[in-house]
Amino acid sequence: MLESRELTKKFGAKTAVDRVSLKLEAGHIYAMLGPNGSGKTTWMKMAAGLIKPTAGDVLFAGSPVGIASRRDVAYMSTEPYFYLWMTVEDAGKYYADFFEDFSMERFLSMLRSMDLNEKDKIKNLSSGMVAKMKIALTLARDAKVYMLDEPFNGIDLLARDEIRTAILHAAVPEKLLLLSSHLVEEMEAIADRAIFIRMGKLIEVRDLEEMRETDGVSMADRYRAIFGHGEVQA
Amino acid sequence: MLRLLKYELRKTLFAKLVLLGITFVAEAVFLAGFWGNRENTLLIGAALLFFIALIGIALMGILSLMTLHRDMNTRQGYMLFMTPNSCYRILGAKVIECGISLLLAGAFFFALGLLDFSLLLGKDSNRQIWDMFTQIIHAVNEQVVLDTPHISALIFSMLAAWLCTVTTAYLSDVVSSSLLNGQKANWIITFLLFLVLNYAISKLLTLVPASLGTITVLLLQGVVSLVLAGIMYVITARLMDKYLSV
């Protein structure tokens, strides 16, 4: 459903994403893992059509991503990006104005389950509340692909459960979810595949239950093995 | 497109309301002087209004450019570029917003000026101003022809020139934003580029020989401006798309 081929992005002399070829299928929740600066965000932004690749390409349903794919690929950036004058409700209206698949009803019901008030000004919200609102905005779309960059960042324990629940509600067989996080434990049970990226390069994609069954290791173990100070175990 | 336009207008709403507020303060000063028969207050009010009108109309263009700059250089740009809208539409909405704001501001200050002026003329003591005014009109009329074809050509050429200026400014900003993405002082480059481009365009327009007659010159200059605006519009949108990095 979403595929990158030899995808590369350079910022000046720095290579953020280095010839990453990756094929993501519907019906799965992928966890994209790697320390900060490993290229997760850059990969996602290219898949969202927000950054142009230096080389290679990203395909959504077989065609290069661009303006049309933004209708079907819902991307949640890790940084806040809303206009300063907006209330939570205004942000919902904005999404409703530009995304045909956005449901105001679903948005409001998610806000309520997350204890957010739609009349609040976004600039007055705590970072955790903004994070929850962003999740609600993104998941209130009926997109084919959801890419959430650091959905658990800056969010307290209780809200993490709410976000996990919201993500699981959105995960139906015909959809593809991609979550990035450096909070590996949060995604252990909800993801079924893990993508490990180090310094812009793809290390491997693993099926998590298979990995637990055959190797007896968790996603966090594998993460430590790859990114820890020790050597990479085959 | 309408939805994009709506949000473009909304982005500068606050600054425009502030301008409106300041205008009303100046108007209040003017009216206080007028009704209180205090000439000094009246003159201060009138001078303020004149000054605000000049600044205000220029401000419409500056605000639009500032919005573009912010959309190109800060995370706020996600709001635009994550939506399924092409750069042509996004830029188009911005140009139209700038036009609407400018026309509205122009109409507003013109109407206000007319209102205040007629107030002044309503007073018998100000009869002399009216006489002076009509004399000026006559004098101007003797110098240049002010008939419908001339006025139409002038308006056409002014609108084209305006469009050309706006697209020049947008192009300058998008060039500096894509080359120096996110750098703090890249608006200086925008400004310098704008001056250079503007100078080049004005030089180009003077190439139209004056011997062709006023109307032809105005029309030709208008057409050249429109063509240039079109070219710059396409280049700007393409640059936006190609170097998009928000």
Add this chain to the structure above:
Amino acid sequence: MDYDPMSPIWLQVVNRIKGSIATGAIGPGEKLPGGRDMAVQFSINPNTAARVYQELERAGLCETRRGMGTYVTGDAARIAQLRTQMAADAAGRYLRDLRILGLSRADAIRLLSEKEENENA
């Protein structure tokens, strides 16, 4: 929901549900949550939830009725068998633990009855 991330999560959920069926917390013939609801309820991936149902069905502990959902088996004998099996597993674990500590089968039985008397006292 806490899981041991080193062993398959589907297996852990299957064991939890088996426990609920054996103790009667989920009664015979009772309807189980749909795949998505189970995923949310147990906070697990939907594919893991699907695997859970697959395993429970394979073990003859539940059955999917087309268009109706998944139900715990009404077969009392199967549930009794599950209970026996789980009890046997628990006994096995107990014995294994004591053997590691170097205790004999007789010690194990004696300890068990002593413990029970203490608790009843």
